């Protein structure tokens with residue numbers, strides 16, 4: 001049997017299992033989605049978001065990429081983020097990394113991977129920022145584990161530094177941002193970081209949103225020199 005057919009058979013078995021427990025399972029889950037959580041995880045096949053959190057369909061709005069990165073020019077991630085924050089109005093965004101992450105592990109080498117070098121470069125930048133602390137750890141396994149934890153914390157910061165999140169924090173007091181680490185060796189998730197709405201950020205990344213009605217433009221938020229025209233309130 002072709003290996004892929006196992007998945008289609010698995011689907012049939014899953015449908016039957018769900019219907020046996022509740023004949024209305026699928027009609028009940030076919031309505032509009034209203035998830036409370038956005039999940040940004042690694043593409044690694046060993047870290048299935050719903051499975052490791054016992055979540056049902058409709059509970060997690062999921063975006064996955066190599067090494068669970070939040071890159072401020074990644075329109076795929078940003079589109080999912082904007083949709084989750086503005087349309088779905090999620091209360092929580094979880095960046096979930098995991099130990100033994102191949103993306104992080106390989107970013108710490110000097111190997112040339114071709115195209116993926118460009119993606120791993122963001123992880124190399126995280127290493128450079130924290131090199132002193134990381135290089136002080138002698139044990140290679142512990143150093144890699146710490147790098148994976150730091151990477152998640154940096155991605156949570158990256159989320160907080162988007163205008164999408166900052167605008168929502170200011171207007172609606174949500175979402176809370178979480179950094180989690182999944183331990184493949186035990187199955188447990190560890191809470192690594194949490195940024196609540198209004199958390200203190202590096203000032204250079206703060207937006208003033210003076211284009212919001214009723215907000216006065218401060219001197220430091222005025223564009224300089226040949227700046228582009230004033231953005232509309234809808235711009236990000």
Ligand SMILES: [Zn+2]
Nearest residue numbers: 042044101102
């Ligand atoms: Zn990974």
